[in-house]
Amino acid sequence: MTRFFVVIVVSLLFIGVSYAILSLPQQAQGLSQAVYTEMGKSGVSNPVTAVLMNFRAYDTLLEMAVLFVALIGVYSLSYIKKEANLRLQSSVLQRLGGILVPFLLLLSVYLLWVGAHASGGAFQAGSMVSASAILMFLSGWKFSLFPQHTFVRLLLSLSLIVFLFIAILTLYMSKELLLLPVKEASYFIFILEAAATVSIGITLFNLFVAIFSQQKEKK
Amino acid sequence: MSTLFVYAIVGIGLFSIGLYALIMQKHLLRKLLAINIMGSGVFLLFVSLSMRSVTGVLTDPVPSAMVITGIVVAISATALALGLMIKIARKSAKAELCNLDQE
Amino acid sequence: MIEVFLILLPFFGGILSFIIPKFNKVIGLGTFVLTLFFVFGLGLQLLDKGSYYHFIGGWDAPLGINLYVDGLSLVMLGLTSVMGLSLSIYAKKYFICKQSLWFWTIWLFMIAGLNALFLSQDIFNFYVTLELIGLSSVALTALSDTKEALTGAMRYLLITLLGSLFYLLGVALLYHGFGSVDIVILSKKIESIPVAWAALGLMSIGLLLKSALFPFHFWLPLAHSSAPAPISAILSAVIIKASLYIQLRLWSSLFIPLGADLYFEVLFAFFGSLAVIWGSIKALVQTRLKMLIAYSTVAQVGYLFIAFSLALGGISIAWSALVYLILSHALAKSAMFLVAGNLLHFHGHDRIIDLDRIAQRLPLSTTAFALAGVSIIGLPLSGGFIGKWFLLEASITKSNWVITCTILLGGLLATGYVFKVLGFTFTKTAFSQETKNISLSMELIPLSLAIMAIALGFFATPLFSLMEIGNPFFIIRVQP
Numbered sequence: 001m002t003r004f005f006v007v008i009v010v011s012l013l014f015i016g017v018s019y020a021i022l023s024l025p026q027q028a029q030g031l032s033q034a035v036y037t038e039m040g041k042s043g044v045s046n047p048v049t050a051v052l053m054n055f056r057a058y059d060t061l062l063e064m065a066v067l068f069v070a071l072i073g074v075y076s077l078s079y080i081k082k083e084a085n086l087r088l089q090s091s092v093l094q095r096l097g098g099i100l101v102p103f104l105l106l107l108s109v110y111l112l113w114v115g116a117h118a119s120g121g122a123f124q125a126g127s128m129v130s131a132s133a134i135l136m137f138l139s140g141w142k143f144s145l146f147p148q149h150t151f152v153r154l155l156l157s158l159s160l161i162v163f164l165f166i167a168i169l170t171l172y173m174s175k176e177l178l179l180l181p182v183k184e185a186s187y188f189i190f191i192l193e194a195a196a197t198v199s200i201g202i203t204l205f206n207l208f209v210a211i212f213s214q215q216k217e218k219k
Numbered sequence: 220m221s222t223l224f225v226y227a228i229v230g231i232g233l234f235s236i237g238l239y240a241l242i243m244q245k246h247l248l249r250k251l252l253a254i255n256i257m258g259s260g261v262f263l264l265f266v267s268l269s270m271r272s273v274t275g276v277l278t279d280p281v282p283s284a285m286v287i288t289g290i291v292v293a294i295s296a297t298a299l300a301l302g303l304m305i306k307i308a309r310k311s312a313k314a315e316l317c318n319l320d321q322e
Numbered sequence: 323m324i325e326v327f328l329i330l331l332p333f334f335g336g337i338l339s340f341i342i343p344k345f346n347k348v349i350g351l352g353t354f355v356l357t358l359f360f361v362f363g364l365g366l367q368l369l370d371k372g373s374y375y376h377f378i379g380g381w382d383a384p385l386g387i388n389l390y391v392d393g394l395s396l397v398m399l400g401l402t403s404v405m406g407l408s409l410s411i412y413a414k415k416y417f418i419c420k421q422s423l424w425f426w427t428i429w430l431f432m433i434a435g436l437n438a439l440f441l442s443q444d445i446f447n448f449y450v451t452l453e454l455i456g457l458s459s460v461a462l463t464a465l466s467d468t469k470e471a472l473t474g475a476m477r478y479l480l481i482t483l484l485g486s487l488f489y490l491l492g493v494a495l496l497y498h499g500f501g502s503v504d505i506v507i508l509s510k511k512i513e514s515i516p517v518a519w520a521a522l523g524l525m526s527i528g529l530l531l532k533s534a535l536f537p538f539h540f541w542l543p544l545a546h547s548s549a550p551a552p553i554s555a556i557l558s559a560v561i562i563k564a565s566l567y568i569q570l571r572l573w574s575s576l577f578i579p580l581g582a583d584l585y586f587e588v589l590f591a592f593f594g595s596l597a598v599i600w601g602s603i604k605a606l607v608q609t610r611l612k613m614l615i616a617y618s619t620v621a622q623v624g625y626l627f628i629a630f631s632l633a634l635g636g637i638s639i640a641w642s643a644l645v646y647l648i649l650s651h652a653l654a655k656s657a658m659f660l661v662a663g664n665l666l667h668f669h670g671h672d673r674i675i676d677l678d679r680i681a682q683r684l685p686l687s688t689t690a691f692a693l694a695g696v697s698i699i700g701l702p703l704s705g706g707f708i709g710k711w712f713l714l715e716a717s718i719t720k721s722n723w724v725i726t727c728t729i730l731l732g733g734l735l736a737t738g739y740v741f742k743v744l745g746f747t748f749t750k751t752a753f754s755q756e757t758k759n760i761s762l763s764m765e766l767i768p769l770s771l772a773i774m775a776i777a778l779g780f781f782a783t784p785l786f787s788l789m790e791i792g793n794p795f796f797i798i799r800v801q802p
Binding site for chain 3: 016017019020021023024028029030031034035038054055056057058059062063065066068069070072073075076077150153154156157160161164167168171174175176177178179180
């Protein structure tokens with residue numbers, strides 16, 4: 001009975017929204033005209049990066065805050081054991097990790113750099129960093145990226161700190177939040193993206209470990 | 220009707236399927252997957268409709284940027300939900316929502 | 323320029339308390355005191371200059387994101403910072419060491435998200451702030467670490483994510499239909515085509531889920547009652563109003579020109595009235611105090627939507643009633659939740675029958691509860707009275723007698739459940755109960771919140787003139 005009712009409601013939703021979509025005009029510009037006329041002032045040549053890091057940088061600041069809150073939320077649910085028995089015992093993994101990790105890190109730097117003029121950017125690079133950190137962690141390398149250390153806490157909040165610092169700086173210079181000066185915009189964007197890469201990478205890694213270690217403890 | 224809207228309709232389809240699964244499935248992991256499928260549907264619709272640009276002008280980049288923001292938000296929410304789910308599973312020995320409030 | 327510090331400061335405080343957890347209480351309280359000062363400064367500036375925009379990044383609307391400050395946002399920002407400071411003082415004593423390690427960071431980020439939401443003028447930005455608020459309130463709800471709290475938090479998380487996705491789908495449709503996400507630009511471009519109607523429906527479903535209007539209220543009682551007391555207070559006081567605030571903004575500039583108000587007027591009035599009756603009756607039969615207060619929130623959300631419906635019907639006094647009900651409910655309800663937290667701490671339980679001479683042993687808390695109850699019922703001279711009085715006036719102007727009767731009946735039922743609790747504060751239980759001491763500040767904070775809820779009744783005129791800055795409900799005035 002419930003199933004029947006739910007099917008009806010969901011299909012009505014599908015039909016209604018589809019009808020609305022199909023009634024849209026075939027051609028529309030959206031904001032592309034506005035973006036491409038202002039691209040020259042944005043400091044980068046990849047339009048998506050320009051929107052993310054300059055035109056709508058404030059959204060990106062809030063987005064980093066959301067990621068940060070999720071991490072702290074997961075911490076508040078669980079407590080990471082420093083030496084949890086999480087390592088996978090495999091010699092293949094160790095060998096492969098030795099080859100893959102430098103390659104992945106290099107790739108993440110490339111992704112970060114290429115983001116200025118083609119597809120790529122901070123989030124993609126950060127995911128690469130976290131992937132290599134997870135690989136290292138699982139294959140049993142001795143390294144510690146956990147929030148017990150003040151330094152790691154600094155790294156975790158690095159992108160927010162840099163964002164806030166640039167926000168204050170731009171406020172001081174121009175009385176507008178995050179108004180990047182046209183000439184130096186590319187440097188500002190690169191600093192923001194580099195910091196975001198580090199923070200995203202370590203945050204994703206810590207999220208993985210926090211959730212993963214909780215699961216193992218159950219046994 | 221052109222092929223332009225196919226992706227958008229598929230997006231709405233994903234959204235509807237996700238909504239159905241979210242309501243019907245009991246297990247929390249499935250509910251989470253359902254939410255993520257719904258999210259993918261919204262993102263698909265959001266970016267695909269930006270292809271409707273006038274010839275000669277490139278695709279509208281604003282929806283892509285918004286979708287990247289949305290993806291990060293979705294990842295954060297999923298991570299928090301997974302942590303919460305495992306904790307619930309450890310407290311009550313099953314990863315489902317029990318009816319505590321029905322006296 | 324002051325307004326951006328309301329967003330940056332809590333972020334900064336949150337990060338600082340994450341990096342130096344040793345001083346997190348000092349950092350947290352310091353940030354809230356500073357934020358309150360900045361709100362004062364913002365108020366003065368607003369009185370001086372009137373409403374204004376802040377172009378973030380120097381890009382104007384279609385490309386960039388605009389912040390907008392007017393009387394309505396000022397009132398909500400003021401409410402947030404007052405609640406934030408007083409709940410922080412309470413939370414400083416309430417949380418045990420293990421919980422307070424991460425509490426302050428999440429708490430400060432949540433306040434930053436709320437401030438960002440009340441300043442925003444961009445429907446996609448609303449989505450990001452909603453998620454920031456949602457995730458942090460879920461994490462804070464789960465802090466009490468009981469089975470109820472975890473289940474409540476999970477249900478809340480699923481609902482809030484679902485609501486956000488519905489809302490985001492609406493944003494996507496509006497963007498592709500009209501080529502902008504800025505409210506002002508959209509309000510000029512919007513016309514009655516299917517996409518606009520679909521967006522209206524989807525966004526309304528999403529936001530109503532989050533503000534827990536009657537058929538969607540099912541997640542609220544458990545989450546609000548099992549969270550730690552200061553979190554219950556902020557959830558009932560400000561968080562559910564955040565999504566209501568977005569609806570106010572959307573309706574007053576986007577959706578009224580669509581001509582949809584007629585349907586939603588009936589819808590909101592119908593479900594609002596049901597919420598008042600259902601929530602009050604459920605509150606009356608509860609055996610646990612925090613559950614009772616949570617169901618009372620369900621009823622109060624009903625009042626808010628009745629006011630909304632009357633306002634959509636073109637009665638301008640209903641907008642004032644709505645804002646006034648938001649303020650007085652926030653103050654009174656948070657006082658009630660904090661008293662419940664005190665009792666929970668004092669006895670170790672919150673069964674209403676076993677309150678055991680609380681009136682003599684915790685007179686300050688009992689007074690706070692009684693005063694807050696006066697405002698919730700809407701007895702004369704309290705803040706709640708002004709709100710309900712305007713609401714009654716609006717419903718009589720509209721000669722909608724069903725709503726008038728519902729408001730009166732809701733008041734009677736509220737009297738019932740408040741006095742049910744107050745009655746048991748004097749009785750003695752047959753068995754003796756162990757009690758724990760409660761620090762003075764934990765008693766004084768709810769008392770001062772309750773006194774503020776009463777005092778709202780005396781400052782109606784200045785508050786209304788403050789709200790009117792920038793004329794947030796301008797479209798209503800234009801209509802005959």
